[in-house]
Amino acid sequence: MVDFALSENIVAPTRAAALRRFGRSDARFRVFTLAAALLVVAIFIGIMIALIQGSWLALSTFGLGFLTSSVWNPVTEKFGALPAIYGTVVTSALAMLVAVPVGIGIAIFLTELCPRPLKRPIGTAIELLAGIPSIIYGIWGFFIFAPYFQQHIQPGIIDALANIPVLQDLFEGPPYGIGMFTASLILSIMILPFISAVTRDVFETVPPMLKEAAYGIGSTTWEVMWRIVLPFARSGVVGGAMLALGRALGETMAVTFVIGNAHHINESLFAPATTISASIANEFTEALGDLYVSSLIALGLILFGITFIVLAAAQLMLRGMERRSGGKSL
Amino acid sequence: MNRAIYARRRLVNRLFLLLSVSAAAIGIAALALILGALLMNGVAGLSPTLFTETTPAPGSAGGLANAIAGSVLMSAVAVVVGTPIGIFAGTYLAEYGRHTWIAFVVRFVNDILLSAPSIIIGLFIYELLVVRMGHFSAWAGMAALAVIVIPVVVRTTENMLLLVPNTLREAAASIGAPRAIAIRAVTWRAARAGIVTGVLLAVARISGETAPLLFTALNNQFWSNNFNAPMASLPAVIFSFANSAYDDWHRLAWAGALLITLTVLTLSIIARLIESRQR
Numbered sequence: 001m002v003d004f005a006l007s008e009n010i011v012a013p014t015r016a017a018a019l020r021r022f023g024r025s026d027a028r029f030r031v032f033t034l035a036a037a038l039l040v041v042a043i044f045i046g047i048m049i050a051l052i053q054g055s056w057l058a059l060s061t062f063g064l065g066f067l068t069s070s071v072w073n074p075v076t077e078k079f080g081a082l083p084a085i086y087g088t089v090v091t092s093a094l095a096m097l098v099a100v101p102v103g104i105g106i107a108i109f110l111t112e113l114c115p116r117p118l119k120r121p122i123g124t125a126i127e128l129l130a131g132i133p134s135i136i137y138g139i140w141g142f143f144i145f146a147p148y149f150q151q152h153i154q155p156g157i158i159d160a161l162a163n164i165p166v167l168q169d170l171f172e173g174p175p176y177g178i179g180m181f182t183a184s185l186i187l188s189i190m191i192l193p194f195i196s197a198v199t200r201d202v203f204e205t206v207p208p209m210l211k212e213a214a215y216g217i218g219s220t221t222w223e224v225m226w227r228i229v230l231p232f233a234r235s236g237v238v239g240g241a242m243l244a245l246g247r248a249l250g251e252t253m254a255v256t257f258v259i260g261n262a263h264h265i266n267e268s269l270f271a272p273a274t275t276i277s278a279s280i281a282n283e284f285t286e287a288l289g290d291l292y293v294s295s296l297i298a299l300g301l302i303l304f305g306i307t308f309i310v311l312a313a314a315q316l317m318l319r320g321m322e323r324r325s326g327g328k329s330l
Numbered sequence: 331m332n333r334a335i336y337a338r339r340r341l342v343n344r345l346f347l348l349l350s351v352s353a354a355a356i357g358i359a360a361l362a363l364i365l366g367a368l369l370m371n372g373v374a375g376l377s378p379t380l381f382t383e384t385t386p387a388p389g390s391a392g393g394l395a396n397a398i399a400g401s402v403l404m405s406a407v408a409v410v411v412g413t414p415i416g417i418f419a420g421t422y423l424a425e426y427g428r429h430t431w432i433a434f435v436v437r438f439v440n441d442i443l444l445s446a447p448s449i450i451i452g453l454f455i456y457e458l459l460v461v462r463m464g465h466f467s468a469w470a471g472m473a474a475l476a477v478i479v480i481p482v483v484v485r486t487t488e489n490m491l492l493l494v495p496n497t498l499r500e501a502a503a504s505i506g507a508p509r510a511i512a513i514r515a516v517t518w519r520a521a522r523a524g525i526v527t528g529v530l531l532a533v534a535r536i537s538g539e540t541a542p543l544l545f546t547a548l549n550n551q552f553w554s555n556n557f558n559a560p561m562a563s564l565p566a567v568i569f570s571f572a573n574s575a576y577d578d579w580h581r582l583a584w585a586g587a588l589l590i591t592l593t594v595l596t597l598s599i600i601a602r603l604i605e606s607r608q609r
Contacts, residue, residue, distance in 0.1 A: 022508040029510035030426055036418030037427065037436045040484060043477055044439045047450060050457035105353025113350060124602065126357045131598040132364065133538020135565050136587050139572045143580070144367045189360045196357070220343035243445060250447020252541040253569070277449045277541070284456075284545045300453045304446070311442050 047304065055298030057290055066298060072263035074287070079295035081302055083263045087180065087273040088303070091255065092248040094184035094269070095191060099248075100241050102188070103195025108225055110196070111203045123200070130193035138257035141186040142178070146258055149185075150177030154270065173268045176260065181269040183259040190254055191244035198240025202233040202321060239317030246311040250303060252277035276303040365591070372588025375581040380589075384553050385567055388576040394586050396553045397567040404468060404547060404563060405536050408475030413529050415476075416483025417518075423484070424491035425513055437488075444481040451477050452542035460546060468554070468561035471547025478539060479532045486528025490521040527601045534597040538590050540565035564590055 058079065059066060069080025110123055154175035161167040171181075206229050214224045230237070260272020261282050274282075276299045287293045379393045386392025419436065427433030455474040460466055494517050502512035518525070548560035549570060568586045571579035 022511070026508045026510040029513070030422075033418045033422035033426060034432075036415045037422040037432070039415060040419050040436050040440050040443065040480060043454075043480070044443060046458065047446075047454040050454045051450070054453065054457045102353045102356055105350045106357050109350045109354040113347060114354075122354060122358065124599075125361050126354075127602075128595060128598065129357065129361050131534060131594050133540070133565070133590055133594060135538060135540045135568055136364065136368065136591055139568065139583060139587055140364050140367055142572060143371070143584075144363075192357055192360070220339055222343040222346040223339070225346075246445045250445075250449065252447065252449045253565075257572070277447055280449055280453070281541055281544055285548065297453055297457070300450055304450050307445075307447055307450075308442060311445050312438075314445075315438060315441050 051297060051301040051304055055294055055301045057294035058298040061291060062295075066295070067302070070263075070265055074283075074289075074292055077289065077291050079292070081276075081295075081299055083265050084274050084276045084279050084299055085302065086265050087259065088249055088275040088277070088306075090269075090273075091180055091184045091187055091259070091275055092245060094181070095187035095248045096241065096245055098185065098188035099192045099195055099244065103192050103241075103244070104199050104237065106192070106196040107199035107203055110200050112221055112225065126193050126196055129189070130197065133253075134190065134251055135253040137186050137190055137254035141182065141254060142257040145186065146177035146182050149182060150175045158270070169267050170269050173266075173270050176270065176272060178258045178260045178272060179270045180259065180273045183255045183273075183275070184269075186254050186258055187248050187251055190251060191248050194244040194247060195240055198243060198318070199233070199237050202236030202240065203229055205236070205321070206232045233321075235317045236321035239314045239321060242310055242314030242317065246307050246314060249310065250277055250307050252281050256281045276300070368584070368588050368591055371581075371584035375585030376588070380582075380585055385551050385562065385571075385582070386578065387551075388574070388579060391578075392582070394564065394567060394582060394589075396550065397562040397564045397586065398589070399553070400468070400547070400550070400562040401537065401564040404471045404475055404543075404561065405533060407472040408479050408536055409529065409533055411472070412476040412479030412532065413483055416480045416528075416532075417487050417525060419480070420484045420487025421491065421513060421518075423488040425509075425517065440481050440484050443477075444485055447541075448478060448539055449541035449544075452545055455542065455546045463558075465558075466546065466548035466560045468547050468557040468559065471543050471561060471563065472557075474542035474546045475536045475539065478536050478542065482532040482535055483525075483528050486531065487521075487525050490524025490528070491517055493524065494520045523604050523607065527605045530597050530601040530604075534594045534601070537593055537597075538565060540569055544569070 062069065062079065066079065066081050067085070068082055069078070070082040071078045071080045072083060073079070106126060110119060110126075114122060154177065157171050158173075158175060161171045210228050210232065211224055214228045219227070255275050256278040259274055259278050261274050261278055262272040263274055263279070264271070266273065280296050280300055284293070284296050287296055377393075379391065380395075381393060381398065382395055383391070383393035384396040385394060419440070423433050423437060427436070451474050455470050455477065459470040459473055463470070498516050498520055499512060502516045503509075507515070543563050543566050547563060547566070549566040550560045550562040552562075554561050564586045568583045568590070571583040571586075574580070
């Protein structure tokens with residue numbers, strides 16, 4: 001009797017207590033995960049606030065002139081972002097010019113041409129290229145590529161184009177080895193795997209039936225790729241390219257080594273220049289004075305703004321693609 | 331006429347195939363050239379003293395011990411801090427939030443952070459910690475790296491949890507498991523290999539990161555156990571040594587670069603193996 005009463009008294013409340021406990025721990029866990037998710041957003045907002053706060057001094061001193069001035073003089077404390085913005089945009093654009101066709105070429109090779117046993121090793125090799133840290137590209141460019149380029153390739157290009165209008169201005173000046181052109185080439189190698197990886201994934205979402213139908217009426221591989229696969233995968237390919245562009249715009253170490261860090265706008269691509277990220281990396285720790293530091297942070301704010309727009313556009317395009325291919329994660 | 335068209339189409343196709351093959355060749359050649367240069371220049375600098383002696387003054391012998399220790403330490407703390415946050419956030423996106431607007435915003439912001447320039451993260455931590463504390467410190471370096479770890483882990487965790495079939499979740503619910511327990515004991519376990527892959531990729535990513543460390547942890551020529559002081563890291567040492575004028579330092583920079591690359595490549599290959607076994 002005593003036993004019974006005991007067990008009855010214990011069991012009933014325990015059951016309810018257990019349910020309550022489950023409910024509480026469930027709610028706690030949910031709040032935990034939600035907090036972690038919101039922390040991601042908080043970091044993003046924090047970055048924006050920190051950048052605006054840090055660049056306030058420079059922006060209030062120079063106003064909008066900061067964007068259009070090409071003076072960068074730490075001695076007189078006059079700073080303008082134009083050369084850095086110009087360098088960033090030009091190197092990234094050139095890098096895209098090289099990397100997009102080559103990256104798509106690799107993707108086509110991997111999806112259509114590559115013999116099956118080689119598919120994995122070659123795909124992996126290209127993806128490993130994406131894993132190599134950017135500082136490695138930097139010292140490789142600085143110690144190996146730039147000297148070789150300077151001695152064996154650059155003089156030839158300068159001579160060959162010396163009398164052709166427009167081109168002679170783009171490729172003139174002494175062969176330094178380092179400069180905007182070198183930086184663009186290194187950048188293009190860096191972003192190549194991003195483009196080919198996304199493009200390959202998108203190509204694989206193309207229904208085989210479409211391709212088979214095209215082959216069936218006698219199309220060549222080229223015609224199938226150009227008329228069927230590329231149009232179908234267009235937004236995904238553009239999204240992947242934008243993603244790579246975002247990388248290129250913000251890439252720091254690889255560029256810093258080989259761009260020459262000169263705040264000048266020079267129409268020759270062989271001339272030393274600078275980019276936003278290279279300026280920050282090179283000068284930040286040595287910057288004396290609040291205005292100098294603030295100007296560098298303002299450069300960072302501009303970079304964040306540009307990459308945000310590019311990356312947001314990339315996401316919208318890839319999301320659209322994802323939805324069409326039935327939620328496959330790209 | 332027909333024959334001419336046919337010949338032209340065949341020619342165009344040949345040309346296109348040739349270009350495509352050469353594109354792949356360019357990619358592989360780039361990888362081979364970079365790895366070749368690393369091996370050629372890096373192996374010369376490899377020696378036991380690399381791991382036992384600290385970074386030298388120009389002209390004297392030394393190793394990279396302090397830089398290696400600093401990198402390992404800062405990466406470890408960053409991963410330990412960043413991983414749980416990333417896993418929790420990814421869990422919210424895949425399990426609780428999925429179609430809510432909050433999840434949409436978090437996903438959007440996370441993917442931006444994933445590709446955002448890492449030097450911006452450095453500036454953020456500089457403003458947040460270095461300016462407030464008044465000096466560069468290992469703490470700041472760890473924080474910067476942790477901020478880079480989080481988005482990587484969030485993205486892979488969410489992707490991997492989404493691969494877990496819903497029947498597993500339903501089975502857990504049917505035996506009365508509360509959601510929190512179902513997630514921890516069933517979905518996490520089912521997606522474990524994938525989540526580990528994400529963490530490995532995050533480690534690979536931060537072990538080569540230089541830009542965010544330049545003005546957070548700065549650099550340190552000596553051995554330091556003080557988290558409140560600047561701390562050396564392999565990438566930062568490589569950066570400053572490669573930019574120097576001394577051959578000894580160049581050799582150490584190459585050796586360090588080889589170490590980093592081997593670490594990163596090993597990690598990504600392991601991650602790939604785990605992932606392919608999972609599928």
